[in-house]
Amino acid sequence: MTTESKAKYPLLYSFRRCPYAMRARMALYQAGLQCEIVEVELKAKPAAMLALSPKGSVPVLQLPSGEVLDESLDIMRWALTQHDPTAWLPAATRLSETLIEENDGGFKAALDRYKYPQRFPDSHSGEARAEGLVFISQLNTQLNGHAYLLGPQVSFVDIALFPFVRQFANTDLPWFAAQALPAVQAWLDSLVNSALFKTIMEKNRRHLL
């Protein structure tokens, strides 16, 4: 491969509405890293992406060195290790890890059963919603008078979690708005309306930065 043909920027295979891809795009943007984005159709994944990561999930990041990162949390950590202007990483604690594990585990499973009941004929959507609500209530308690999960500033854990909480809320917004979860509702509003989130959700975005 000649120097000219080498990729100059990291290449991100992404899907705009995927919560895992959202958290990766936010960290890459926060780190000020210029990346090329390939918007993937989940039903027709590009062969080039599958060659890099046969498990076939987005996001996938290919670095100019050829190294491949195909887990959203690894992409977030890598990006912020390059540049972390408001210290998202140092703020991370054992509590952040536990919340992320619960989010990506039981909460995500409940969210899928609530959001896509047709895919889970044996599951009861109301029960799945109640299960998800237990985690959301835990977040409401954790917010405890501060704007973000670990204190007054956004950190890694807020960004890792909120795309999933957003999906949960959007599944039935009037119901979500009627719950007594003022801290989570304010937290979600603040993150959904942030310039960072709006930027990474722009349609037809081919580049980050």
Ligand SMILES: N[C@@H](CCC(=O)N[C@@H](CS)C(=O)NCC(=O)O)C(=O)O
């Ligand atoms: N553990 C992975 C999960 C990524 C994931 O499941 N992404 C979904 C889209 S939201 C996906 O690509 N699913 C494969 C498919 O739908 O074919 C990560 O954190 O990156």
